[in-house]
Amino acid sequence: MIQVFGIPNCGSVKKARTWLEERGAAYDFVDFKKSPPSAQHITNWLHHIGRERLINRKGTSWRGLSDADKALADTDAGAQTLIAANASLIKRPLIAWPDGALTVGFDETVFAEHWKG
Numbered sequence: 590m591i592q593v594f595g596i597p598n599c600g601s602v603k604k605a606r607t608w609l610e611e612r613g614a615a616y617d618f619v620d621f622k623k624s625p626p627s628a629q630h631i632t633n634w635l636h637h638i639g640r641e642r643l644i645n646r647k648g649t650s651w652r653g654l655s656d657a658d659k660a661l662a663d664t665d666a667g668a669q670t671l672i673a674a675n676a677s678l679i680k681r682p683l684i685a686w687p688d689g690a691l692t693v694g695f696d697e698t699v700f701a702e703h704w705k706g
Contacts, residue, residue, distance in 0.1 A: 591616035595681035621676035650677040
């Protein structure tokens, strides 16, 4: 089963969900606002995606951080702390594909590579 992590009003999340629905893909949507990611999820994502790709450094959540908090993102432990406190720092959507791959953001080419519908 495909898992889509994000927030419902995010434009990229909406595009991703529409893309999947148009292809009849079954997926579970996990709303970060209602179900923040577990420490285990964050650790796994940091390990497989890396903090540079996982953390959205262009969004308002990032811009609202102090310089000291931004500096935490320079280590995995610090990034773990930041993300646990504010899941909105995660690039969206984060997709866990049935083949075990993890992707961030919406890219039709990448989605087509992983969706084997």
